[in-house]
Amino acid sequence: MSKKSLVLAAAGLLAAVGLILLHNQRKEKLDGVDSKEIIDSMETEHEVNKVEEAPKAAVEAVEKSEPDVARISDGAVLTDKTNTSPLSPPKVAKKRYDPSRAVKNKNRETIHFAAGCFWSVELVFQRAVGVYSTKVGYTQGKVENPTYEDVKSGKSGHVEAVEVVYDSSIVSLSDLMEVFWGKHDPTKKNRAGNDKGTQYRSGVYYKTEEQKAVIMESVEKRRAALEKPWLKIHTEVKAMTTFYDAEEYHQKYLSEKGGRHGKAQSAVKGCSDPIRCYG
Secondary structure (H helix, E strand, O other): OOHHHHHHHHHHHHHHHHHHHHHHHHHHOOOOOOHHHHHHHHHHHHHHHHHHHHHHHHHHHHHHHOOOEEOOOOOOEEEEOOOOOOOOOOEEOOOOOOHHHHHHHHHEEEEEEEEOOHHHHHHHHHOOOOEEEEEEEEEOOOOOOOOHHHHHOOOOOOEEEEEEEEEOOOOOHHHHHHHHHHHOOOOOOOEEOOEEOHHHOEEEEEOOHHHHHHHHHHHHHHHHOOOOOOOOOOOEEEEOOOOEEOOHHHOOOOOOOOHHHOOOOOOOOOOOOOOOOOO
């Protein structure tokens, strides 16, 4: 039973006892009572009226003294901090619509980048301002649900890639392309650093035609900026295909799992610390 219910019941019981006592007193009186007794009787009746009003006053006092209720938005249950009785129904807040969420979701876009071993490629994009999320995986191949061993063999057709979800109101795809170019040498075919094989090829995989246009423009600028004009940009630009998430131990490998040496590297936005590709 709640605190309010207990107070209300006690006050009601007190009023009933007072009425019974008053009735017994009046019954025992004789007809020839003097004026003083009548006055006393009226005062007693006044006191009973006070008793009858006690329940209402007591309830109002409890309501004023009740502790604040913990309020949680988005449809969470509101609970009384002092009442843990299972008989008391929870108060539920109405879910509030946050228009800013719709704007953020509307501005989020997805792109796939491949620039060698996906461990370090993921970290460089984790650090990029405006990037909402990253995950590593395999794409552009012919094998369904490939494993790391399948891709490592070079026979699956897949490339190690990073899926980047970014907020286009904060960072443009052109800016992300600059991050991409700065991470590897696109003039090296099927190679990035010491990693060799088709699974390490350079590539950007788009979702929309608008993205494709931005990517192709960036490729042309990169080609024009080459100091040696006989070199070729080997970056492939293709539409997205199924992206298969890599095994969990590959996810955030350098920033959260510490790489091969167990030393985590910073993924703070804007960080420019040198990246140890294998940890």
